[in-house]
Amino acid sequence: MKIKVTVMPKPGVLDPQGRAIQQALGGLGFGGVTEVRAGKVMILDLEESDPAAARALGEEMARKLLANTVIESFSVELA
Amino acid sequence: MKSAVVVFPGTNRERDMAIALERASGVTPAMLWHRDTSLPAGLDLVVLPGGFSYGDYLRCGAMAAQSPIMAAIRDFAGRGGHVLGVCNGFQMLCEAGLLPGALLKNASLRFLAQDCMLRVERADTAFTRGFEQGAEFRATMAHGDGNYFCDAETLARLEGERLVALRYVGANLNGSLGAIAGVVSPNLRVMGLMPHPENGVDPLVGGVEGLPMFAGLAGAFAAA
Numbered sequence: 001m002k003i004k005v006t007v008m009p010k011p012g013v014l015d016p017q018g019r020a021i022q023q024a025l026g027g028l029g030f031g032g033v034t035e036v037r038a039g040k041v042m043i044l045d046l047e048e049s050d051p052a053a054a055r056a057l058g059e060e061m062a063r064k065l066l067a068n069t070v071i072e073s074f075s076v077e078l079a
Numbered sequence: 080m081k082s083a084v085v086v087f088p089g090t091n092r093e094r095d096m097a098i099a100l101e102r103a104s105g106v107t108p109a110m111l112w113h114r115d116t117s118l119p120a121g122l123d124l125v126v127l128p129g130g131f132s133y134g135d136y137l138r139c140g141a142m143a144a145q146s147p148i149m150a151a152i153r154d155f156a157g158r159g160g161h162v163l164g165v166c167n168g169f170q171m172l173c174e175a176g177l178l179p180g181a182l183l184k185n186a187s188l189r190f191l192a193q194d195c196m197l198r199v200e201r202a203d204t205a206f207t208r209g210f211e212q213g214a215e216f217r218a219t220m221a222h223g224d225g226n227y228f229c230d231a232e233t234l235a236r237l238e239g240e241r242l243v244a245l246r247y248v249g250a251n252l253n254g255s256l257g258a259i260a261g262v263v264s265p266n267l268r269v270m271g272l273m274p275h276p277e278n279g280v281d282p283l284v285g286g287v288e289g290l291p292m293f294a295g296l297a298g299a300f301a302a303a
Contacts, residue, residue: 014254016183068138
């Protein structure tokens, strides 16, 4: 069973990459972008076949390694 | 002083660190590998040097913080051992939860390889006792992710308990919160800093402004 873990910089945490992307978009004529936040998406293929258990496993992995909860928030969904 | 330097795949400052420790103490540090599961007996100090451990995959220091030797280092720190993390080592200590906060990408998005000025905010630690309180010294920075960040509550605690050991003076090039360059643990035995004091230990190569850190450590553990 596949799960998708999305890791994003928390609100209020400076995201210089997002800011640079926003500026680059502005340079391409996409002036209406008021903010860009850049994060990561990881797709994990698990042996687990129970959706609730897979999701719980993903959350534990995110807390221990995939996200740094000091600066990042995460969400886990079935992929 | 009995010290050890930990080497991870991608670490590249271990030899400079070993030279600095040996120059100050006269004792060659042990070199440990990330897969080691125990530390040599009777260690005074463990150093996590700079570099790009595990290729900075996922986040700087994230993989190293989960490596086998980190459990032994966590245990060592828990028993009151002294641990110093420089640059990537600071990132590892934050990722391992041994120091608060995190190091974000530099606010400028640029990799910074240049000198900076640091102020010693507290000289009553084993790491900073070689400096005068309030002293300023030059050190080299070489990092892409040195922008110190923590939440407002943690920042208030760090400032309130005087756990900011070193601060950037003048330009805060990487955008660190409160111009924080180095942080110590509440028991003052775990310290992390982004700049490289080990670069400044040889008059022929960039001066000796970093030497007081290592001389101070050697002095702190001379009797031991």
